[in-house]
Amino acid sequence: MRTTIALLIGLVGAAVIGARGKGDLSVGEARATGPAVACTLISGAKVYLPGAIAAEVDVVLANGRVRAVGAGIDDASCTRVDGRGQVLTAGFIDANTGLGLVEVDLEGSTVDTDLKNVHQDPAGAVRAAVRASLGYNPRSITIRVARTGGVTSALVVPTNGIISGGAFWVDLAGETRAVIKREPAAMAADISALSESRAAGMHVIDVALKEAALWEKERGAWLKNQRAGFANKTLDLEALGPVVRGEVPLLVTVDRASDIEALLALTEGTKVRLVLVGAAEGWLVKEALAARGVAVIVDPILYGPGGFDQLRARSDNAPLCAAAGVKVLLSTFNSHQVRRLRQVAGNAVRGGLPWQSALLAVTEWAADAFGMSGHGRIAAGAVGNVVLWSGDPFELATRVVKVWIDGREVNLRTRQTELFERWRTQPQ
Amino acid sequence: MGALQVGKRVSAQVLPLLALGLGCATSEPKPAAPRAIIAIEDRGHSNVEEAPKVARGRTLLTGATLLTATGERWAPGWLLIEDGRIAALGDGEPPAAITGGKSQVPVHMIDLRGRWLTPGLIDPHSHLGVYPSPSLRATDDGNEATSPNTAGVWAEHSFWAEDPGIERAVRGGVTTIQVLPGSANLFGGRGVVLHLRPMRGARAMRFPGAPDTLKMACGENPKRVYGGRGGAPSTRMGNVRGQREGFANAAKWLKDNRDKPAGEVARDLAMETLAGVLEGRILLQVHCYTAQDMLDFMQISDEFGFKVRAFHHALEAYKIRDILVKRDIGVATWADWWGFKLEAWDGIEEQAALISQSGGRVSIHSDSAEDIQRLNQQAAVAMYAGKAKGVHVDENDALRWITADPAWMLGIDAEVGTLEVGKRADIVAWSADPLSVYTKADKVWIDGALVVGGDDKTSPWSDFELGTEVGP
Numbered sequence: 068m069r070t071t072i073a074l075l076i077g078l079v080g081a082a083v084i085g086a087r088g089k090g091d092l093s094v095g096e097a098r099a100t101g102p103a104v105a106c107t108l109i110s111g112a113k114v115y116l117p118g119a120i121a122a123e124v125d126v127v128l129a130n131g132r133v134r135a136v137g138a139g140i141d142d143a144s145c146t147r148v149d150g151r152g153q154v155l156t157a158g159f160i161d162a163n164t165g166l167g168l169v170e171v172d173l174e175g176s177t178v179d180t181d182l183k184n185v186h187q188d189p190a191g192a193v194r195a196a197v198r199a200s201l202g203y204n205p206r207s208i209t210i211r212v213a214r215t216g217g218v219t220s221a222l223v224v225p226t227n228g229i230i231s232g233g234a235f236w237v238d239l240a241g242e243t244r245a246v247i248k249r250e251p252a253a254m255a256a257d258i259s260a261l262s263e264s265r266a267a268g269m270h271v272i273d274v275a276l277k278e279a280a281l282w283e284k285e286r287g288a289w290l291k292n293q294r295a296g297f298a299n300k301t302l303d304l305e306a307l308g309p310v311v312r313g314e315v316p317l318l319v320t321v322d323r324a325s326d327i328e329a330l331l332a333l334t335e336g337t338k339v340r341l342v343l344v345g346a347a348e349g350w351l352v353k354e355a356l357a358a359r360g361v362a363v364i365v366d367p368i369l370y371g372p373g374g375f376d377q378l379r380a381r382s383d384n385a386p387l388c389a390a391a392g393v394k395v396l397l398s399t400f401n402s403h404q405v406r407r408l409r410q411v412a413g414n415a416v417r418g419g420l421p422w423q424s425a426l427l428a429v430t431e432w433a434a435d436a437f438g439m440s441g442h443g444r445i446a447a448g449a450v451g452n453v454v455l456w457s458g459d460p461f462e463l464a465t466r467v468v469k470v471w472i473d474g475r476e477v478n479l480r481t482r483q484t485e486l487f488e489r490w491r492t493q494p495q
Numbered sequence: 496m497g498a499l500q501v502g503k504r505v506s507a508q509v510l511p512l513l514a515l516g517l518g519c520a521t522s523e524p525k526p527a528a529p530r531a532i533i534a535i536e537d538r539g540h541s542n543v544e545e546a547p548k549v550a551r552g553r554t555l556l557t558g559a560t561l562l563t564a565t566g567e568r569w570a571p572g573w574l575l576i577e578d579g580r581i582a583a584l585g586d587g588e589p590p591a592a593i594t595g596g597k598s599q600v601p602v603h604m605i606d607l608r609g610r611w612l613t614p615g616l617i618d619p620h621s622h623l624g625v626y627p628s629p630s631l632r633a634t635d636d637g638n639e640a641t642s643p644n645t646a647g648v649w650a651e652h653s654f655w656a657e658d659p660g661i662e663r664a665v666r667g668g669v670t671t672i673q674v675l676p677g678s679a680n681l682f683g684g685r686g687v688v689l690h691l692r693p694m695r696g697a698r699a700m701r702f703p704g705a706p707d708t709l710k711m712a713c714g715e716n717p718k719r720v721y722g723g724r725g726g727a728p729s730t731r732m733g734n735v736r737g738q739r740e741g742f743a744n745a746a747k748w749l750k751d752n753r754d755k756p757a758g759e760v761a762r763d764l765a766m767e768t769l770a771g772v773l774e775g776r777i778l779l780q781v782h783c784y785t786a787q788d789m790l791d792f793m794q795i796s797d798e799f800g801f802k803v804r805a806f807h808h809a810l811e812a813y814k815i816r817d818i819l820v821k822r823d824i825g826v827a828t829w830a831d832w833w834g835f836k837l838e839a840w841d842g843i844e845e846q847a848a849l850i851s852q853s854g855g856r857v858s859i860h861s862d863s864a865e866d867i868q869r870l871n872q873q874a875a876v877a878m879y880a881g882k883a884k885g886v887h888v889d890e891n892d893a894l895r896w897i898t899a900d901p902a903w904m905l906g907i908d909a910e911v912g913t914l915e916v917g918k919r920a921d922i923v924a925w926s927a928d929p930l931s932v933y934t935k936a937d938k939v940w941i942d943g944a945l946v947v948g949g950d951d952k953t954s955p956w957s958d959f960e961l962g963t964e965v966g967p
Contacts, residue, residue: 170834171834171835171836171837171840172834172835172836173715173719173835173836173837174836174837208834209834212833351965368865368868368869369865370663371628371629371659372628372629372659372959372960373628373629373630374629374630374631375629375631377629378629378960378963379963379965402834403832403833403834403835404831404832406831407831410872410876410932413932413933414869414872414932416932416933417932417933417934417935461932461933462931462932462933463872463875463876463879463930463931463932464875464879464930464931466879466883483833483842483843483844486841486843487843487845487849487884490813490814490849491845491849491884491886493816493817493849493853494814494815494816494817495817
């Protein structure tokens with residue numbers, strides 16, 4: 068552990084560590100809400116370093132990033148935060164939300180997670196080109212509420228159709244589109260609870276992926292009218308390019324083990340990377356998932372059977388998958404309850420997932436799965452999204468003390484704070 | 496509410512079995528025979544499957560931290576179960592009179608060092624069995640959404656006793672639930688209070704002596720369901736008209752039939768239910784979110800002279816907590832749900848704490864097959880949220896939100912909800928502090944019978960879950 072720390076100490080201006088995706092670079096300067104300070108020195112906290120290794124080190128945030136991590140840092144130019152007795156982690160990442168696309172679920176005028184009536188016809192089954200991010204509202208009331216649970220980033224995922232469109236990565240501070248840090252960060256698909264047969268649903272995905280691969284090679288021929296048309300719209304095939312090139316994962320909502328096996332078969336020998344959402348029966352095929360490097364975003368709270376797709380759901384799905392070497396990610400699968408992510412992680416631990424794995428699931432591994440490896444860790448050069456907790460982040464008694472996004476402290480007041488303050492004195 | 500309001504804070508006395516006899520138990524002189532409409536009620540509750548026999552014998556639990564939900568925390572404490580009830584309990588080590596060899600009755604000793612004991616948890620808002628797992632067209636039995644007034648339907652007649660969610664709830668420490676119809680209708684139908692022992696049907700699971708309840712609904716759901724079909728109600732004022740009409744008709748029916756002899760009562764299932772509400776025999780549980788909707792509903796209750804036992808969900812109850820406390824109306828709510836519809840837009844995590852601090856009765860309910868597995872966690876979420884903002888609530892309050900207060904809302908507080916002498920031995924042994932996210936319910940007793948944690952049997956309770964083992 069000493070070696071690890073030594074390597075991380077004091078690397079001012081270090082290169083972004085392990086950044087795999089170009090998308091990690093912000094397309095514009097995200098504006099967080101805190102005051103601009105040259106740097107922040109958080110000292111004395113129990114800090115979780117990459118690999119969920121705990122160390123008593125100081126952390127300096129500057130220029131939107133973690134500038135330095137090490138023991139005994141003393142920089143008089145920095146704003147100091149006394150972290151003694153507290154815990155510092157990378158900001159949590161919810162890997163599957165509708166944040167910024169939904170205000171009130173039952174009010175259609177505030178819901179932008181899918182294409183609604185216009186494209187509910189079967190022809191709308193493939194919507195890869197749809198950019199849900201064009202409907203993203205960085206000022207959504209839900210976003211500040213999510214931050215109160217120590218969540219600083221989220222994958223925002225469109226719904227419906229069989230291929231639903233591009234999911235995108237957001238950081239939860241700043242009120243411009245610059246908070247959209249990567250788009251697409253994944254391509255969303257859903258073969259759960261289909262109204263048509265599974266074979267038809269799989270067929271839609273199969274044809275779309277095959278045609279997208281062909282489109283990569285034969286686009287020129289098609290443009291010159293030297294090639295017959297495609298079953299899918301060319302805009303959708305273009306949008307599936309990053310999926311068939313293996314640049315972004317295909318994020319498939321699926322629970323039944325046999326469906327997971329079908330998806331593995333359907334993508335075998337291609338560059339398509341799968342990330343599974345739900346995967347309630349994932350433990351049944353955990354070795355295959357591990358062998359193919361497929362990550363799963365599981366709900367450690369659900370252990371069904373919510374339907375026949377979940378007949379063999381188990382409360383220890385997450386630890387069983389993790390023990391087999393599957394990267395397990397976690398989510399609230401929600402828009403309003405994203406602040407519960409830490410409780411979800413706590414429940415994963417309650418179900419048997421090692422504590423460190425649960426922390427990695429909501430930080431490092433979630434970032435890595437979507438090509439955002441500059442996020443999700445406290446290391447020199449990483450994005451300055453960190454959270455100071457009063458204790459164990461997963462424990463219900465623990466409070467979020469401070470949150471920094473892009474190196475700036477963010478406001479933790481919400482509309483709910485104001486409601487509380489207005490009504491805290493009993494009305495007479 | 497008459498004699499049903501037994502024992503708001505019952506002291507540690509041994510209570511007679513069936514202290515909560517349905518119907519005509521009032522302080523007034525008792526008639527020789529029950530009125531005909533009461534006899535009709537009794538016939539509607541007749542059983543086919545025998546209820547389980549109470550487990551005989553003495554079991555002594557020692558070494559655990561006891562949280563009694565009456566304000567005591569004994570670390571360690573001890574508790575003696577005798578014939579399904581709590582016979583004695585206390586701080587420290589049990590007296591020699593119990594453990595010594597002098598006693599004629601053998602004592603089964605269970606060492607629970609490191610564990611925490613609480614009363615069994617009570618969820619007053621569940622749709623287990625009526626919206627069971629798996630969620631399929633064939634199991635969608637929670638809302639008789641064919642008319643805004645279906646006061647004549649009973650949730651127990653939709654209840655599927657094989658719902659796998661029942662076992663999961665008990666494994667989360669829940670021992671008693673109120674199963675309610677959904678909220679599509681203004682008058683949704685009767686709810687039923689169940690003790691969660693696996694039985695073949697709902698009636699054998701009924702909590703002995705628990706009053707029936709009626710589920711009603713305000714606000715968005717009824718007007719959306721019926722307005723969406725071009726019918727009534729389609730507005731909030733339509734909701735209130737429908738509710739007032741229902742009670743006006745019931746008042747007339749009750750006047751006409753209250754003292755009619757058997758054979759002359761004009762049987763009407765909806766009216767019989769509403770008459771029970773008007774007479775205080777049936778406890779009213781009202782799904783209502785906003786302050787305005789609750790205020791409107793309380794006016795209706797004043798107009799027709801009935802009582803609301805608890806508002807459910809009630810996410811704006813904190814705004815009218817003075818009124819709710821004054822009227823002794825319980826608030827069954829969530830710790831942290833909000834925003835899924837407009838009437839849930841003002842939900843705050845400090846709600847339970849604020850109401851509790853004002854002297855109100857609060858339940859953290861689930862309304863969910865998932866959250867029911869972790870009511871202890873949700874109570875902790877609500878308590879710590881309030882505490883962080885300086886609201887005066889503590890561990891005992893949080894525990895009461897999932898035990899004693901919901902017991903009162905269901906009219907069974909003389910029987911369960913606290914660890915006190917004479918109460919039914921519905922007890923949970925937790926692996927650690929029940930307000931921690933990591934804690935599990937290791938052992939669960941219902942009426943003194945160990946239903947979870949007795950052996951290593953892994954076979955599921957539900958027939959539905961048989962045949963799902965994996966392997967060649």
